[in-house]
Amino acid sequence: MKLFNVTAGAVIAATGLYNAAFATTTLSIWYHGAGNKVESKIINQIIDDFNASQSDWKVALESFPQNSYNDSVTAAALAGKLPDILDMDGPIMPNWAWSGYLQPLPIPEDHFKNFLPGTKGIYDGKLYSIGLWDAAVVLYARKSTLKELGLRTPTLDKPWTKDEFDHALQAAKSSAKFDYAIDLGMSDKSEWYTYAFLPFLQSFGGGLVDRKTYDTAEGALNGDAAIAWGNWWQSLFKDKLAPGTSQDPADHENGFIDGKYAFSWNGNWNAVKTMAKVDDVEFLPAPDFGQGPTIGAASWQFGISASSQHPDGAADFIKFATQDKYLAEFSNAIGLIPATASAAQMTDNYKDGGALSVFFNLSKAQAKKRPVTPGYVVESKVFQKAAADIADGAGVTDTLDASVDQIDADIKRNDGYKKN
Amino acid sequence: MAAIRADNHRLRLAVRYLVLILIAAIFIFPLMFMVMSSFKPSDQLLSDTSSLRAFLPVGDLSLHNYMGAFERAPVGLFVVNSIFVTSTTVLLSLLVCSLAGFSFVFLQWRGRDVMLSIVLATLIVPFETIAIPLLLEVSKLPWLGLSGLEWGWLDSYRVQIIPWIADGLTIFLFVQYFKGLPEELIEAARVEGASWLQIYLRVVLPLSGPVIATAAILKFLVMYNQYLWPLIVVQQEQYRPVMVGLQYFFQLSPAWGEIMAYLTLITVPVLAFYLALQRAFIASIATTGVKG
Numbered sequence: 001m002k003l004f005n006v007t008a009g010a011v012i013a014a015t016g017l018y019n020a021a022f023a024t025t026t027l028s029i030w031y032h033g034a035g036n037k038v039e040s041k042i043i044n045q046i047i048d049d050f051n052a053s054q055s056d057w058k059v060a061l062e063s064f065p066q067n068s069y070n071d072s073v074t075a076a077a078l079a080g081k082l083p084d085i086l087d088m089d090g091p092i093m094p095n096w097a098w099s100g101y102l103q104p105l106p107i108p109e110d111h112f113k114n115f116l117p118g119t120k121g122i123y124d125g126k127l128y129s130i131g132l133w134d135a136a137v138v139l140y141a142r143k144s145t146l147k148e149l150g151l152r153t154p155t156l157d158k159p160w161t162k163d164e165f166d167h168a169l170q171a172a173k174s175s176a177k178f179d180y181a182i183d184l185g186m187s188d189k190s191e192w193y194t195y196a197f198l199p200f201l202q203s204f205g206g207g208l209v210d211r212k213t214y215d216t217a218e219g220a221l222n223g224d225a226a227i228a229w230g231n232w233w234q235s236l237f238k239d240k241l242a243p244g245t246s247q248d249p250a251d252h253e254n255g256f257i258d259g260k261y262a263f264s265w266n267g268n269w270n271a272v273k274t275m276a277k278v279d280d281v282e283f284l285p286a287p288d289f290g291q292g293p294t295i296g297a298a299s300w301q302f303g304i305s306a307s308s309q310h311p312d313g314a315a316d317f318i319k320f321a322t323q324d325k326y327l328a329e330f331s332n333a334i335g336l337i338p339a340t341a342s343a344a345q346m347t348d349n350y351k352d353g354g355a356l357s358v359f360f361n362l363s364k365a366q367a368k369k370r371p372v373t374p375g376y377v378v379e380s381k382v383f384q385k386a387a388a389d390i391a392d393g394a395g396v397t398d399t400l401d402a403s404v405d406q407i408d409a410d411i412k413r414n415d416g417y418k419k420n
Numbered sequence: 421m422a423a424i425r426a427d428n429h430r431l432r433l434a435v436r437y438l439v440l441i442l443i444a445a446i447f448i449f450p451l452m453f454m455v456m457s458s459f460k461p462s463d464q465l466l467s468d469t470s471s472l473r474a475f476l477p478v479g480d481l482s483l484h485n486y487m488g489a490f491e492r493a494p495v496g497l498f499v500v501n502s503i504f505v506t507s508t509t510v511l512l513s514l515l516v517c518s519l520a521g522f523s524f525v526f527l528q529w530r531g532r533d534v535m536l537s538i539v540l541a542t543l544i545v546p547f548e549t550i551a552i553p554l555l556l557e558v559s560k561l562p563w564l565g566l567s568g569l570e571w572g573w574l575d576s577y578r579v580q581i582i583p584w585i586a587d588g589l590t591i592f593l594f595v596q597y598f599k600g601l602p603e604e605l606i607e608a609a610r611v612e613g614a615s616w617l618q619i620y621l622r623v624v625l626p627l628s629g630p631v632i633a634t635a636a637i638l639k640f641l642v643m644y645n646q647y648l649w650p651l652i653v654v655q656q657e658q659y660r661p662v663m664v665g666l667q668y669f670f671q672l673s674p675a676w677g678e679i680m681a682y683l684t685l686i687t688v689p690v691l692a693f694y695l696a697l698q699r700a701f702i703a704s705i706a707t708t709g710v711k712g
Binding site: 030034035036037062063064065066067068071072075076078079080081248249250253254269270273 | 463466467469491492493552555556559572574651652653655656657664665667668669670671673674
């Protein structure tokens with residue numbers, strides 16, 4: 001009987017060890033690309049490759065529509081139903097980390113040392129997320145337009161100054177060949193406003209919030225530099241240089257291609273489409289309004305939820321997904337900037353001499369992250385309203401002062417967004 | 421004299437029809453725009469918006485947008501999900517709310533008036549204010565299913581149906597309608613020895629066609645247009661309804677042609693349901709109008 005018990009115990013233990021050794025653990029991943037056929041195809045390919053490459057982990061994808069993705073994640077966090085891995089838009093990461101949705105990546109930062117700065121989600125000194133690509137905003141122009149208007153072609157080393165930029169807009173208006181000198185994308189009333197227009201304010205010397213303390217917007221958003229930006233910003237619409245907030249989305253979509261606008265302040269995700277329709281399109285770097293030219297940085301990035309029981313498996317997947325070949329594949333498919341220089345060389349557009357290689361250098365030289373603070377989600381909304389109101393003719397000083405009050409009140413309400 | 425009178429009559433008729441046609445056009449033009457645009461490429465669709473061409477079947481027409489819509493999203497799955505959730509909720513709602521209305525009007529029980537006031541008070545509470553508490557509640561509720569006892573209702577059909585079965589507006593509609601039924605009928609049935617359930621089934625319900633149609637249409641529209649609730653309680657694609665599915669089409673560059681095709685496809689069940697119940701719905705409104 002004793003022998004039977006020992007034998008049975010040994011068999012059970014051996015079976016348990018066997019199962020443990022060969023068990024596959026499922027990891028859930030949420031992605032924002034539902035409805036995006038191209039992105040869905042690549043992310044599914046990466047997951048299939050990862051699942052086939054090893055037997056410890058099986059990644060299961062759930063895709064969400066981008067527009068409602070953040071709401072889905074927030075609701076799931078409240079209900080305690082977050083997946084193991086989730087992707088997030090770069091500037092929202094600090095808020096989710098502060099809210100306790102995320103845990104730092106268990107991957108040494110050194111692993112991503114070759115990645116563009118904008119692709120690394122660092123908050124409170126810890127790496128929480130990593131992106132496969134970054135995005136950039138540039139000034140779309142036609143070579144023929146620059147020539148006809150007698151304008152110098154700006155470069156990364158010597159971008160247009162404020163005077164040169166203003167002169168270019170006035171020249172385009174005076175030529176009477178265009179409906180407006182520039183399309184700023186005012187019909188896209190979303191994060192675009194902060195992503196695209198905050199760099200102007202920063203180049204004037206202002207900002208959304210005091211980046212040293214992140215506990216007030218006083219001085220940054222309503223100081224002399226910010227007021228100078230506000231007056232300049234308002235003049236673009238008052239002088240009919242750019243269509244205002246009532247811009248028809250159809251015009252924003254096709255206006256530059258159709259020749260309605262001389263310039264377009266636009267993202268690189270529209271570059272491939274534009275190149276196909278405008279032979280002599282030229283991508284120009286952001287103007288320097290006095291304090292150096294900047295553009296927005298940080299796009300979608302992968303992170304690990306705080307509730308994940310398998311951060312090691314999640315980290316394995318993230319390392320797998322951030323291989324150069326996948327960065328290049330995404331870039332070729334959706335036109336965004338691959339996260340590393342080596343991946344850029346594997347792409348059609350971003351390799352040396354490629355049609356979009358200017359974007360890679362631009363991202364390296366001019367990209368500046370939006371404020372890395374949990375309060376950004378509110379600050380961005382406040383800025384969006386202020387930019388729209390000023391464009392619509394609201395008093396600059398009053399609008400910016402009111403915005404500062406709102407941001408400061410939010411920071412105070414959240415006890416300074418102190419780290420947990 | 422008679423000729424002048426006839427002319428005036430014709431003129432008044434013409435003006436009346438002109439006004440009616442204009443009003444009808446205001447309501448029908450968006451639908452026409454949606455349907456016509458669903459056959460046009462996005463570029464043409466956008467350029468047509470600045471002229472009357474937007475409402476006409478002109479230019480490069482094809483079914484590409486429909487094919488694109490089916491490629492981009494599981495349209496059939498979303499429509500089936502919405503129809504299942506909506507029809508189940510409507511049926512259960514009609515049953516539960518009509519029983520509640522019957523109880524409020526015909527049965528005598530302690531606290532009835534207070535309870536009715538509480539039910540009516542829920543009409544002024546926006547759903548958005550209770551969405552988060554409700555989410556927390558349903559995420560922890562038990563459910564005895566085929567696979568045994570499980571906790572949490574998220575990612576299911578039941579979480580989209582059960583919280584919406586009873587609502588103040590539908591109960592209110594039934595209460596108001598039942599109050600208008602002749603009391604003699606109920607009393608006669610009682611004298612004949614009918615139970616309350618028999619009265620509900622054989623006397624009250626057969627007389628309630630118009631209010632049932634009205635409540636069904638209103639509930640159908642609310643359920644079919646659900647967005648916020650399924651967005652926060654459904655994480656798996658297999659349970660998503662049409663309105664959440666619409667978001668699949670809003671990428672960085674929205675696919676406007678496919679959006680119009682998708683909207684046309686998901687509008688068909690609503691129109692079909694409305695046309696099926698149109699007579700009863702109009703009868704209900706007419707009855708209410710006479711009473712008012």
